[in-house]
Amino acid sequence: xxxxxxxxxxxxxxxxxxxxxxxxxxxxxxxxxxxxxxxxxxxxxxxxxxxxxxxxxxxxxxxxxxxxxxxxxxxxxxxxxxxxxxxxxxxxxxxxxxxxxxxxxxxxxxxxxxxxxxxxxxxxxxxxxxxxxxxxxxxxxxxxxxxxxxxxxxxxxxxxxxxxxxxxxxxxxxxxxxxxxxxxxxxxxxxxxxxxxxxxxxxxxxxxxxxxxxxxxxxxxxxxxxxxxxxxxxxxxxxxxxxxxxxxxxxxxxxxxxxxxxxxxxxxxxxxxxxxxxxxxxxxxxxxxxxxxxxxxxxxxxxxxxxxxxxxxxxxxxxxxxxxxxxxxxxxxxxxxxxxxxxxxxxxxxxxxxxx
Ligand code: SAH
Numbered sequence: 001x002x003x004x005x006x007x008x009x010x011x012x013x014x015x016x017x018x019x020x021x022x023x024x025x026x027x028x029x030x031x032x033x034x035x036x037x038x039x040x041x042x043x044x045x046x047x048x049x050x051x052x053x054x055x056x057x058x059x060x061x062x063x064x065x066x067x068x069x070x071x072x073x074x075x076x077x078x079x080x081x082x083x084x085x086x087x088x089x090x091x092x093x094x095x096x097x098x099x100x101x102x103x104x105x106x107x108x109x110x111x112x113x114x115x116x117x118x119x120x121x122x123x124x125x126x127x128x129x130x131x132x133x134x135x136x137x138x139x140x141x142x143x144x145x146x147x148x149x150x151x152x153x154x155x156x157x158x159x160x161x162x163x164x165x166x167x168x169x170x171x172x173x174x175x176x177x178x179x180x181x182x183x184x185x186x187x188x189x190x191x192x193x194x195x196x197x198x199x200x201x202x203x204x205x206x207x208x209x210x211x212x213x214x215x216x217x218x219x220x221x222x223x224x225x226x227x228x229x230x231x232x233x234x235x236x237x238x239x240x241x242x243x244x245x246x247x248x249x250x251x252x253x254x255x256x257x258x259x260x261x262x263x264x265x266x267x268x269x270x271x272x273x274x275x276x277x278x279x280x281x282x283x284x285x286x287x288x289x290x291x292x293x294x295x296x297x298x299x300x301x302x303x304x305x306x307x308x309x310x311x312x313x314x315x316x317x318x319x320x321x322x323x324x325x326x327x328x329x330x331x332x333x334x335x336x337x338x339x340x341x342x343x344x345x346x347x348x349x350x351x352x353x354x355x356x
Pocket of ligand 1: 216
């Protein structure tokens, strides 16, 4: 447990920081300076914020927390993918993954320590749930990972697809998005940010009303029978309700389609009937389908399909007019690929320590 109850500078979007400063008797315009140091320049030691004046620097350093995460370990995949293991003040571990490509670098960030949804094919789900991340802990994943990218690389896209279910931590996620989008900080456009959900139906509208981001939905199955097993949340919010709610969202347009993630698992959801049902489910809804061959890991019995089966599945979707891409697996050699984030060593160590 961390007993430091001081407020955290990175928990507040600029407008809220201004109000906080004003209440504490600090000139509100100082909030913008601090914001620029924290996110524009990646400096979070108040003593180094040279344009603030000695008194304010001392006050910030004693009355506020400024760093939420420390980079404990950085692993580099043979394909250039970087996975950071980040430690919070209470010892909790989260992971963030930077994925460099030709023309962009995507950072995949976590929103919870563990995950309560227990999807049967996902390593994070097998961990169980510990707690929500704070806004500061979400934002600090960018600050820490940005600092270790190769020279000349910058984060161009952010996906909330790491550990956890973003819509079960919506207020912190929305504040983090506001910080990420502020022009005097990270300055990401909304279309560069994607929030992925397993389908927490009553929170979809709140997300899109709160932030102009892309919505991704982890679908993975076309019948309730199969989805109930893969994504147990489906028992509370079945496919019919999920699709009806998505169709009712006016923020979803051809320019801002829903991204559907579909993890292909051998003999589970990879038949031509599945493909046809998927076409029917998505009919008339602006959408893009991202097919991800299952990344195997020790906590799940599923395997990826044969390559011919995967391409037949994709071909069927494309023929029906869906926009579909096959996601290449990145970082699998360092357990950084989709569904493999589990802070594995930490868990093993913890299990050993608790042994009698
Ligand atoms: N809870 C949110 C955010 C996590 S996104 C959500 O479910 O959308 C993580 C993505 O990786 C999800 O689409 C998930 O279904 C996918 N995934 C999980 N385990 C996987 C695995 N073993 N192989 C491939 N994709 C996986």
